[in-house]
Amino acid sequence: MRFAILGSGGVGGFFGAKLVRAGHDVTFLARGAHLRAMREHGLTIRGAEGDFTVAVKADDDVQRFGPVDVVVLAVKNYDVASVLPAVKTLLSARGAPAPGETPPFVLTLQNGVDIPSEVAAAVGEAAVLGGTTYISTAISEPGVITQTGTNHRIVLGEVFGDTSRISDRAQSLRDALAGAGITVEAVADARGALWDKLSFLACISAFCTASRLPVGALRDNPAFREVFRQAAAEVLSVAAAEGITTTRTPDALVQYMDGLPAHMRPSMLGDLENGKPLEVEYLQGSVVRRGRARGVPTPVMSTLYVLLLPHAQGERKA
Numbered sequence: 001m002r003f004a005i006l007g008s009g010g011v012g013g014f015f016g017a018k019l020v021r022a023g024h025d026v027t028f029l030a031r032g033a034h035l036r037a038m039r040e041h042g043l044t045i046r047g048a049e050g051d052f053t054v055a056v057k058a059d060d061d062v063q064r065f066g067p068v069d070v071v072v073l074a075v076k077n078y079d080v081a082s083v084l085p086a087v088k089t090l091l092s093a094r095g096a097p098a099p100g101e102t103p104p105f106v107l108t109l110q111n112g113v114d115i116p117s118e119v120a121a122a123v124g125e126a127a128v129l130g131g132t133t134y135i136s137t138a139i140s141e142p143g144v145i146t147q148t149g150t151n152h153r154i155v156l157g158e159v160f161g162d163t164s165r166i167s168d169r170a171q172s173l174r175d176a177l178a179g180a181g182i183t184v185e186a187v188a189d190a191r192g193a194l195w196d197k198l199s200f201l202a203c204i205s206a207f208c209t210a211s212r213l214p215v216g217a218l219r220d221n222p223a224f225r226e227v228f229r230q231a232a233a234e235v236l237s238v239a240a241a242e243g244i245t246t247t248r249t250p251d252a253l254v255q256y257m258d259g260l261p262a263h264m265r266p267s268m269l270g271d272l273e274n275g276k277p278l279e280v281e282y283l284q285g286s287v288v289r290r291g292r293a294r295g296v297p298t299p300v301m302s303t304l305y306v307l308l309l310p311h312a313q314g315e316r317k318a
C-alpha cells in the first residue's frame with residue numbers, strides 16, 4: 001500500500017517506520033530539524049521492542065508526494081486544520097478511481113472525538129476512517145522516536161455511513177498494518193472506540209496535569225477515587241447522550257487506572273512541563289461542550305477544564 005503519513009512524531013513516526021520496514025511505500029510529512037535528520041540519517045525507533053532505523057522519503061510539501069492509497073493523519077489535534085489542504089491534495093492526487101477500486105481515504109489517529117467530523121467537513125464523510133491508538137511514544141531527538149513500554153495498539157473503523165459491519169477498506173488497512181507487526185483491530189463502528197479512549201484519557205490527563213503528579217501519587221486516596229469515578233461517569237453520560245455505545249464503566253476505568261504503572265505520566269503532563277500547547281480543547285473542552293449541548297451536567301470535567309485552559313497555548317501564551 002502507498003501511505004502518506006502527515007505528522008512524523010510519536011504516533012506517525014512509529015507506525016510509519018514499521019510500515020517502511022515491512023516494505024510499504026511510505027512518504028512522511030515533517031519539518032525543521034526532524035525533517036533534516038530523517039533525510040540525512042533515516043528514521044530511528046528506540047524502545048524495549050528493539051531499536052531499528054529505516055531510510056525514509058520525507059518532505060515538507062505534499063505536492064511532491066505522488067499518489068497514495070491511505071493518508072494517515074498523525075499531527076496533534078490543534079494542527080489538523082493546518083494540514084487539511086494537504087489532505088485534500090493527497091486524496092485527489094490519484095485521479096478518479098477505476099471501477100471496483102477503493103478510492104484513497106484518510107485515517108485519523110488523534111486523541112478525542114472531534115477530528116473525524118473536522119476532516120469530513122473538508123473532504124467529505126466518505127473519505128474518512130476513524131482510529132484511535134494506545135501507545136506511549138515521542139520524538140526524543142530529531143530523527144528519533146522513543147517508545148516507553150512495549151504496548152501499542154490501533155483500533156480503526158468507519159465513523160460515518162454504514163457502521164453495521166467492518167468495511168472492506170478497514171479490513172484491508174488492518175491486514176496491511178498487522179502484516180507490518182502492528183497490533184491492530186478493525187471494528188464496524190469506531191465511534192465507540194474513540195469514546196472508550198476519551199473516557200479514560202480526558203480524566204487521567206486532567207487530574208495528573210492539573211496536579212502535576214503521576215498516577216501513582218493520586219490513585220490511593222479514596223476521595224480522589226470517588227471524584228475520578230464521577231468524572232468518568234460524566235464522560236460516559238455524554239457519550240450515551242450522543243447515542244454512542246462504549247464498553248467502559250466508571251468502575252472499569254478506576255480498575256484500568258489501578259493497573260497502570262505508578263510512575264505513568266499522561267503525555268499532557270509532559271506537554272505542560274515542556275511548555276507545549278495542550279490538547280485540552282479536544283479532550284476536556286470537547287466533553288464539556290458536548291455535555292452542555294445535550295443537557296448533561298459535567299461539573300467535575302468543567303472544573304478540570306477551566307484549571308487547564310490557561311495552559312492550553314503552552315509558552316505561546318503570555
Ligand SMILES: NC(=O)C1=CN([C@@H]2O[C@H](COP(=O)(O)OP(=O)(O)OC[C@H]3O[C@@H](n4cnc5c(N)ncnc54)[C@H](OP(=O)(O)O)[C@@H]3O)[C@@H](O)[C@H]2O)C=CC1
Binds near residue numbers: 082
Ligand atoms: N504520542 C503518543 O504516545 C500518543 C499520541 N496520541 C495522539 O496522537 C496525535 C499525535 O500525537 P504525537 O504523535 O504524540 O504528536 P507529535 O507532536 O509527537 O507529532 C506530531 C508531528 O507533526 C508535526 N507537524 C504538525 N504540523 C505539521 C505540518 N504542517 N507540517 C509538517 N509537520 C507537522 C509536528 O511538528 P512540530 O513539532 O514542528 O510542530 C510533530 O513532529 C495526538 O492527537 C495525540 O493525542 C494518542 C496516543 C498516544
Ligand SMILES: CC(C)(CO)C(=O)C(=O)O
Binds near residue numbers: 135
Ligand atoms: C494515557 C495514555 C498513555 C494512553 O495511551 C495516552 O494516550 C496519553 O498519555 O496521551
